[in-house]
Amino acid sequence: MATARTANPAPMIGLNKAANGQFRGQTKPAGPQSGLLATVQQSGDPQKRSSIPQNSGGIRFGDDWKKCLELPPKDTRLKTSDVTSTKGNEFEDYCLKRELLMGIFEMGWEKPSPVQEESIPIALSGRDILARAKNGTGKSGAYLIPLLERIDLKKDHIQAMVLVPTRELALQMSQISIQLSKHLGGVKVMATTGGTNLRDDIMRLDEIVHVVIATPGRILDLIKKGVAKVNKTQMMVMDEADKLLSQDFVVLIEDIISFLPKDRQILLYSATFPISVQKFMSKHLQKPYEINLMEELTLKGITQYYAYVTERQKVHCLNTLFSRLQINQSIIFCNSTQRVELLAKKITQLGYSCFYIHAKMMQEYRNRVFHDFRNGLCRNLVCTDLFTRGIDIQAVNVVINFDFPKNAETYLHRIGRSGRFGHLGLAINLITSDDRYNLKTIEDQLVTDIKPIPSSIDKSLYVAEFHSVDPDDDDNDGELKNKELGAA
Structure with missing residues (x-):
């Protein structure tokens, strides 16, 4: 696949439209380049971070397990109070599995952000949540950490479902979930979205899947075909919930919920919530815990x-x-x-x-x-x-x-x-x-x-x-x- 970089750029003649979204052309640096991009790439690339060998037998009792972690480079950049104004909690305060903590720290997540502090203990208790927090303040970790903590590997059915409005977000969330759970010893995460081969998803669901991350249309299709069985699914997360409750998706969401068990847990996360959320909340959520970290919006x-x-x-x-x-x-x-x-x-x-x-x-x-x-x-x-x-x-x-x-x-x-x-x-x-x-x-x-x-x-x-x-x-x-x- 051609990218936009060339070793020896030459003048472009007759540049044609690139249907794949990538142009090949002369590359001119856009202003001075700092070392940040390389640092971020290194910390975010799972291929560049080794983990504890799977055949090492894990961590023995008494070992200093933190010394065995392969941590990404420490992020020393300035952070604003959007993520630093915390109560001082640590991830270890939530009694999480050690293997999950290993995944959290190897992601480079050092301490919980405000929305994570508010959300993780409540989500672990099984209570419904309506959380409003700014973009980029850690909402994904706020629900993925308790979701993965509650997965029971002895059960071979879909235990949790994350609904997102776009295919790119589904792929991103599945990648984060896989990285967080890599030491948990067999949590199976599947992303399913429209625009991909339905037969591949059907074959994948014939095997064990614990967590499904999906766009609403595709997962509803699989549910109605009897392939994705969600009658025992205990947790449903709606990320970017305001979009999922818009006219584009709300009918599909209502349909999906009708297939879930009565005692399921529903978690809603977004930066903005329209008035329509109140109607949905009163219909489907049971005494939800409300989190609002949006005193200012930007x-x-x-x-x-x-x-x-x-x-x-x-x-x-x-x-x-x-x-x-x-x-x-x-x-x-x-x-x-x-x-x-x-x-x-x-x-x-x-x-x-x-x-x-x-x-x-x-x-x-x-x-x-x-x-x-x-x-x-x-x-x-x-x-x-x-x-x-x-x-x-x-x-x-x-x-x-x-x-x-x-x-x-x-x-x-x-x-x-x-x-x-x-x-x-x-x-x-x-x-x-x-x-x-x-x-x-x-x-x-x-x-x-x-x-x-x-x-x-x-x-x-x-x-x-x-x-x-x-x-x-x-x-x-x-x-x-x-x-x-x-x-x-």
């Missing part, structure tokens, strides 16, 4: 700017940002699939590495783009709102809204792709005259301040490894001229 580590431009100035503005900002990885949002492909082609013609992804692509291409971008094979990704839900790529430090979103909820999820787990991020919005009303509305609804882009963006606002810049240096890499950005 992440504290994300600095937000807007550049006022005309439609024709947008590409030039983007080119200036690429050349001036210190980008580890960036995600660029457009409002339509057609504009995604056109912009990705334009970015590649400008000489920058670029992938694109949207819902109309073949699933195998979507999977490949998602995998390669996560592994750092490309600096920039152009996408639709398909990529706003739960996608966690630690190296992303810049989000650009090439097309400004129509509502506050979409905006919140988009900018939440940077600044993951309390780290720093930058969100830049290209605003035309048609977007002015939406900008003001979103600021009011989120109670946030989106400022005009300054003449110089301080790198310490979004770059982990920052060295001070001489303000009198005319070659200052962090300097952004208003006139170059089309700012008013």
Whole structure:
């Protein structure tokens, strides 16, 4: 599969559309490159972290089991209070299996975040949960840790089900689950989504599966075919629950719940909850424990700017940002699939590495783009709102809204792709005259301040490894001229 990197870039002639979301073209570095991307890749790549040999007999009583762990490089980046304002609990305080703790620490998770502190003990007790917490503050661990702790390997049926709105999120969650449970001695995790071969899923479910991570349409299909038997499933998690309870999915969710046992446990997690959640909660949840860590809606580590431009100035503005900002990885949002492909082609013609992804692509291409971008094979990704839900790529430090979103909820999820787990991020919005009303509305609804882009963006606002810049240096890499950005 071709990527956007070439050893000896040559001038591009007759660049054609790449149906797989990856362009081959001249690669031009987008601003200075720090060592963060390599660090994040190393810590996130399961192939680069050895674990305790499976044939070693495990950890014997009395051994210092922590010394046997192969931990990823310690993340020394600054973290905001979104994840550091905790009660001081440790993962070991929850009486978790030692083998699960091994997986947690080898993921690089050192201490529970606020949503994990609130959620893990309640979920372990079997009580229903309605949890509202910001994007990128550890919601996945908040439900996956108690879910895996409660798996009984002596039972060979589906014991837990995680529902997510997108295929990419299902793949991401299954990968995290597999890594967390690798020392548990046989927990079987399966991801099943639309757009893949149904026969393969049927054959997989003929074997033992303990945890299913799925999109609603596919798992309901398998349930109705009698292949996925969920009549003994004790726990159902809805990640990005607001999306799952929207008109697109809510009928499917209701149908799935009808096949579950009466005494099941339901956990709902999201950053935003519409009014419709109350109706669902009163119908299906039993005295749910409510967690609300959303006193303010936007992440504290994300600095937000807007550049006022005309439609024709947008590409030039983007080119200036690429050349001036210190980008580890960036995600660029457009409002339509057609504009995604056109912009990705334009970015590649400008000489920058670029992938694109949207819902109309073949699933195998979507999977490949998602995998390669996560592994750092490309600096920039152009996408639709398909990529706003739960996608966690630690190296992303810049989000650009090439097309400004129509509502506050979409905006919140988009900018939440940077600044993951309390780290720093930058969100830049290209605003035309048609977007002015939406900008003001979103600021009011989120109670946030989106400022005009300054003449110089301080790198310490979004770059982990920052060295001070001489303000009198005319070659200052962090300097952004208003006139170059089309700012008013």
